[in-house]
Amino acid sequence: MYIIVVGGGKIGYHLTKFLLAEKNEVLLIENDEARVAELSAEFGESVMEGNGSRVPILREGGANRADVLVAVTGVDEDNLVICQIAKTVFKCPRTIARVNDPRDEALFSAMGVDATVSSTRLINSLIEEQVNANSTMIPLLTLSAGNVEIIEADISSRSEMMGKKVKEVNLPEGARIVAILRETEVVIPTGDSLFGPGDKIMVLVKKDVEQALRKML
Amino acid sequence: MRIVILGSGRVGSHLANALVNKGHTIVVVDDKDRKFKSLEDHPDIHRIHGNIFDEKISDQACTEKVDKFVVVTGNDNINVMVAQAIQKKYQIQEVYIRIFDPDLADVYRMLGFEIICPTNYTISEFMKLLGPKK
Structure with missing residues (x-):
């Protein structure tokens, strides 16, 4: 040409x-x-x-x-x-x-x-993509004067949680997984529930450990 | 008629003065306010100081229906870009562009614009004076 x-x-x-x-x-x-x-x-x-x-x-x-x-x-x-x-x-x-x-x-x-x-x-x-990529946590509900919230988050393929059981994952103090959203299914987790590709989690989390949780996703 | 003139240099200013004396309403836009010094103080000459590419300025210049838009800044390329942008944005029927470069003038005539090319006028005036004698 x-x-x-x-x-x-x-x-x-x-x-x-x-x-x-x-x-x-x-x-x-x-x-x-x-x-x-x-x-x-x-x-x-x-x-x-x-x-x-x-x-x-x-x-x-x-x-x-x-x-x-x-x-x-x-x-x-x-x-x-x-x-x-x-x-x-x-x-x-x-x-x-x-x-x-x-x-x-x-x-x-x-x-x-x-x-x-x-x-x-x-x-x-590009910046917008980066910003969005880092905000995978969606706040669903804020409780107790803003100190505690329920958030929905994707588990990325690079997450340390991927492939592990709930009891094997060291969540920060003040965070509790209340549900795993798998396609159309809602799993109420036990210690033996596995995190797999495409899973989302609902987490009850204190504001001050939100950042620590974000790092694990 | 409401006529917007972009560029308040020698041509823009004197054109504004001449047109206002024919009863038109004139808006002159220039990003250098010192350029307004040759404009007459006349209630129907409105000065807008600012860059026409700034939407606030172009909106201000074209608030009312513009009958004619005359583009006479000193830069050919700016003139053709502004003319096309403003014509499209404010749906102005009559746009007149000054282009110094005769080749460029031909290009924009081909694209359907009304072009005034001072270089060509100057040459033809000189030719009239110089032409007859062999």
């Missing part, structure tokens, strides 16, 4: 490196002379100096035969213009833009950019 990358910052650099390693024909267009010198030292002929949001520069770069054009400068309006020129003038079949401000994403899609990548949004969703 012939791929044009516009913008030789960190993203453009690593993208070009990756695409070249994957045996694509790549042209990296960068505006800053000093940066071009650095990039050329590594990528040689695959680097071109110029303002990628100018029609003649894209023409010189062979935009008319590019399979994909990727605009990854740090400036959203430049990325939009680059993709729109590629689409309108050079009929580029696929344009991808980096979106620095997530609010611009919808506009880019509406304006004919085929795909957008927003690092801000990616980072946000």
